[in-house]
Amino acid sequence: MLAACQALAGCAPAPLSILEPVGPQAEHVARVWYAMAAGSALILLLMVLLAVWASLRPAARSSRGSRAALLWGGGVIFPLSVLIALLVYGHYPDGKAGGAAHGPPFRVQVHAHQWWWEVRYPDAGPVASGKDAPYDVNELHIPVNRPIHVELTSEDVIHSFWAPRLGGKMDAIPGRVNRLELMASEPGVYLGVCAEFCGAQHAHMAFRVVAHDGPAWLARQRPEDGGDPARVAERDRP
Numbered sequence: 001m002l003a004a005c006q007a008l009a010g011c012a013p014a015p016l017s018i019l020e021p022v023g024p025q026a027e028h029v030a031r032v033w034y035a036m037a038a039g040s041a042l043i044l045l046l047m048v049l050l051a052v053w054a055s056l057r058p059a060a061r062s063s064r065g066s067r068a069a070l071l072w073g074g075g076v077i078f079p080l081s082v083l084i085a086l087l088v089y090g091h092y093p094d095g096k097a098g099g100a101a102h103g104p105p106f107r108v109q110v111h112a113h114q115w116w117w118e119v120r121y122p123d124a125g126p127v128a129s130g131k132d133a134p135y136d137v138n139e140l141h142i143p144v145n146r147p148i149h150v151e152l153t154s155e156d157v158i159h160s161f162w163a164p165r166l167g168g169k170m171d172a173i174p175g176r177v178n179r180l181e182l183m184a185s186e187p188g189v190y191l192g193v194c195a196e197f198c199g200a201q202h203a204h205m206a207f208r209v210v211a212h213d214g215p216a217w218l219a220r221q222r223p224e225d226g227g228d229p230a231r232v233a234e235r236d237r238p
Contacts (some may be wrong), residue, residue, distance in 0.1 A: 160196035184211035
């Protein structure tokens with residue numbers, strides 16, 4: 001049905017849509033969204049039916065007991081039941097996520113700055129021409145079908161790392177390391193943004209996640225920049 005709606009609307013897959021997942025974490029987020037949308041539609045339909053029924057029934061004075069039952073049932077028990085069910089379903093994956101993982105998790109360190117992303121690959125070892133691990137600016141290069149553990153921190157203010165088609169959001173906080181797991185089920189280029197307003201140039205904090213299929217996925221060296229990510233960020237700034 002979703003594909004038919006896109007065809008009728010003439011829409012291509014949206015680059016920042018959670019409804020176009022390409023990884024198991026993003027698929028789980030999309031399923032939670034669909035569950036919320038379906039549940040909201042059912043609740044709305046129930047409320048409309050109750051309103052129609054109440055308007056058609058003969059007027060009658062309700063008792064104090066019936067009013068209390070309506071208040072506690074409709075105002076407390078029902079909302080709490082819906083919220084608890086949603087929290088449980090959203091917290092525990094349902095085991096239907098696609099994409100088989102191959103190999104152990106690979107660490108990627110993402111350090112947020114105003115207003116750019118510094119990316120390093122500590123598990124990749126030193127580059128051939130120096131002692132530092134490979135790095136990127138505003139790009140992550142990852143292998144397909146391998147768990148990626150993203151370690152997030154910030155240099156200055158709170159930022160929020162979000163690649164919608166690969167997974168959920170995670171804040172990058174100064175002095176703290178937060179961890180986010182991603183995995184791409186197919187090769188491609190997937191866009192990401194900073195989802196937390198972080199200053200005057202917040203809109204420039206876009207990045208790309210490039211998922212590679214093949215052994216040469218981590219050929220990341222910038223010897224012409226002397227190993228200085230800040231210099232690359234300043235050179236590439238819009």
